[in-house]
Amino acid sequence: MNNFENLPSEVQILIENFGDETGYDKLEELKKQVEEHGYTFEYGLDGIITDFYTLCSCCKKEINEDRDPVYFTKSGEVYCESCESEAWKYANTVIVCQNGENKKYIWCQEFGFRDTEWWEEASPNGVEGFNYVRTDGWRGYWDTVVEDGYTTLASGWSTGRWSDVTWKHKFNDFVDSIADGEVECPFELIFSFGLTSNVFSTSSDVIIRESKLEAFTEWLAEEMGTTLEEIRHSLV
Numbered sequence: 001m002n003n004f005e006n007l008p009s010e011v012q013i014l015i016e017n018f019g020d021e022t023g024y025d026k027l028e029e030l031k032k033q034v035e036e037h038g039y040t041f042e043y044g045l046d047g048i049i050t051d052f053y054t055l056c057s058c059c060k061k062e063i064n065e066d067r068d069p070v071y072f073t074k075s076g077e078v079y080c081e082s083c084e085s086e087a088w089k090y091a092n093t094v095i096v097c098q099n100g101e102n103k104k105y106i107w108c109q110e111f112g113f114r115d116t117e118w119w120e121e122a123s124p125n126g127v128e129g130f131n132y133v134r135t136d137g138w139r140g141y142w143d144t145v146v147e148d149g150y151t152t153l154a155s156g157w158s159t160g161r162w163s164d165v166t167w168k169h170k171f172n173d174f175v176d177s178i179a180d181g182e183v184e185c186p187f188e189l190i191f192s193f194g195l196t197s198n199v200f201s202t203s204s205d206v207i208i209r210e211s212k213l214e215a216f217t218e219w220l221a222e223e224m225g226t227t228l229e230e231i232r233h234s235l236v
């Protein structure tokens with residue numbers, strides 16, 4: 001429940017200008033106007049307004065702030081609990097690996113990044129966020145926005161193990177061995193996985209600090225017995 005004093009001034013003005021009219025038709029009209037601003041209210045049989053509520057920007061249902069949590073999106077919109085958890089159902093993933101340690105983050109358009117350990121707002125190295133790229137009317141994918149100073153080592157499409165496209169296993173082996181800590185890569189590598197409209201496929205990027213690219217390429221040959229070209233090929 002909201003107090004009158006906490007409502008934005010334009011909503012307060014609407015209600016103040018309404019004055020002491022008590023007709024239900026008039027009250028319903030006022031309610032419509034207030035709801036356009038993302039709020040609503042209740043009134044008694046006497047026509048006196050009692051309780052104010054915030055509306056969820058997504059589903060437009062009223063949120064009882066005394067009882068239910070309220071979530072703010074990056075753009076400052078108010079979300080109810082069920083719309084918040086819905087937003088995270090289709091999240092992109094970023095894994096930052098170095099020296100056998102890794103940190104996992106997920107990202108959704110409404111709320112940005114969270115680290116998956118503490119569920120806190122975060123900004124992983126190498127990735128600013130994602131842009132949705134529409135390839136035709138219904139299809140598309142989330143494209144990684146790479147941070148300044150970083151570069152993409154390889155990018156393309158990867159599919160899960162269940163797939164029979166064996167040339168993609170090279171990339172999966174590479175990700176697994178580094179993300180599991182089986183191979184301790186001394187360079188910070190960032191793996192970014194964007195959802196696509198094909199549920200069996202993700203758009204994948206491997207990202208590294210520009211200044212480390214040359215040294216990493218040497219390490220790849222010495223320690224992993226592979227080349228950037230081979231990894232790039234496995235993502236095509």
Ligand SMILES: [Zn+2]
Nearest residue numbers: 056059080083
């Ligand atoms: Zn909602």
